[in-house]
Amino acid sequence: MTAAPQTPSNAGAAEAAARFAAGAPADVRYAVIDGPAGRLVAARTGRGLARLAYEDDNGGLDAILDVLAARLSPRILEAPAQLDDVRRELDEYFDHRRRAFDVVIDWSLVSPFGRKILRATAAIPFGETRTYSQVAAAAGSPKGSRAAGNALGANPVPIIVPCHRVLRSGGGLGGYTGGLQRKQLLLRTEGVLPDELG
């Protein structure tokens, strides 16, 4: 009696899947980018970079992708080569070879008010800081410093839109989407805070 045919090996499946993901017409393409600030999940649509998420501070990769699936499109694939420009610009920034980002932003995940605040934030030059109320005023809402703080906390593309350059008026650091240690790291990178001793 002949046995039934044996299950073929899965050798080659992972490569075939990676080939598919790299070339398929997805709505959202993402990559995990490692660097001095930890692991970042970068995701772009046809319009631009929609998300740069600190992986550990947003519940991990799956949780980040679930939000993108719900809010942008579930047609999401991992396509590292499609995020090469973001990876390169971040490398240059942390390597002190870049002071401003050229990556185009997709603002789909941001409310109209948030866009005003984040555009005002994007105009703060490298190495400088502003207070929450200054950013609110620059965005045309002089009394909206609390709302500005909320909009900055919801910044979907930290580092690229430099919400770390916004501090409390008393000189305190305020909050940060990736945790205060990362805010300090970014401000040190820009020479705003002195390098740690030792």
Next chain:
Amino acid sequence: MIPFQRFLDAHRDDVWRFSVAAVGREDADDVFQETFLAALRAWPKLRSSENLKAWVLTIAANKATDHHRARARGPIPAERPPEQPFDDPPPSDDGLWAGVRELPPKQRAAITLRYAADLDYAAIGIALDCSADAARRSAFEGLRTLRRKEAA
């Protein structure tokens, strides 16, 4: 709907095994790529309650059938240009699967879905648009033919 990447990660092995068994190692990638492309196109419209494994293997079974049909009516291969070195045929490492590919379409599909992709007969019935019993019968008839051929 879950992110497509998670669906791809979860089912790539089954679709790959099915493709290798259904059309052979050399053409497996074509069936694999076409299957997931069709799945991606349909993705936003899909109901999340569907059995995703049965769904994607149904697509794969259709792609494999298209592939067999194209093969059957394909152009007669042109004569090999004389300057090209003569290649040995690729080693047939897939034993029984080459025999499975010679079976009638329904038997071939039932056996491949059952033994390469580990789908149960209820799901195979859905994929082949027949009852679970009919799917089981197709697989058994196919296996009987294979045995007869091997004994001959």
